[in-house]
Amino acid sequence: MPDIHIERQHTLGIEAAREAAHQWIAQAREEYGMECNYVEGDACDTAQFSRAGMDGTLEVTADRFLLEANLGFLFSSFSDQIESKISKNLDELLGTAASEPKYDDDGAYGKW
Numbered sequence: 001m002p003d004i005h006i007e008r009q010h011t012l013g014i015e016a017a018r019e020a021a022h023q024w025i026a027q028a029r030e031e032y033g034m035e036c037n038y039v040e041g042d043a044c045d046t047a048q049f050s051r052a053g054m055d056g057t058l059e060v061t062a063d064r065f066l067l068e069a070n071l072g073f074l075f076s077s078f079s080d081q082i083e084s085k086i087s088k089n090l091d092e093l094l095g096t097a098a099s100e101p102k103y104d105d106d107g108a109y110g111k112w
Contacts (some may be wrong), residue, residue, distance in 0.1 A: 002068035014062040020093040
């Protein structure tokens with residue numbers, strides 16, 4: 001079972017969803033030093049990402065993003081903050097609002 005599981009529905013269609021995924025990958029590379037591999041499929045694209053202490057996948061379809069990540073021991077205690085940051089980035093790229101609780105930088109639940 002992954003440490004982080006984020007699923008977002010969207011109405012972008014596959015081409016715009018691919019563009020959003022490529023933007024997310026660029027952010028992950030720049031901000032976190034992630035190594036990313038993106039493979040386009042007929043109905044589902046898959047991005048695999050990794051760095052020391054974290055690895056996972058992002059599945060992209062015409063109407064859904066599914067991100068799952070596993071965290072190493074050092075990052076596991078920060079899973080809520082990491083998930084919140086990833087959720088925020090995906091929501092901004094997709095133009096969606098999260099349907100799950102959001103946490104501020106201190107890990108406290110907030111309505112923002």
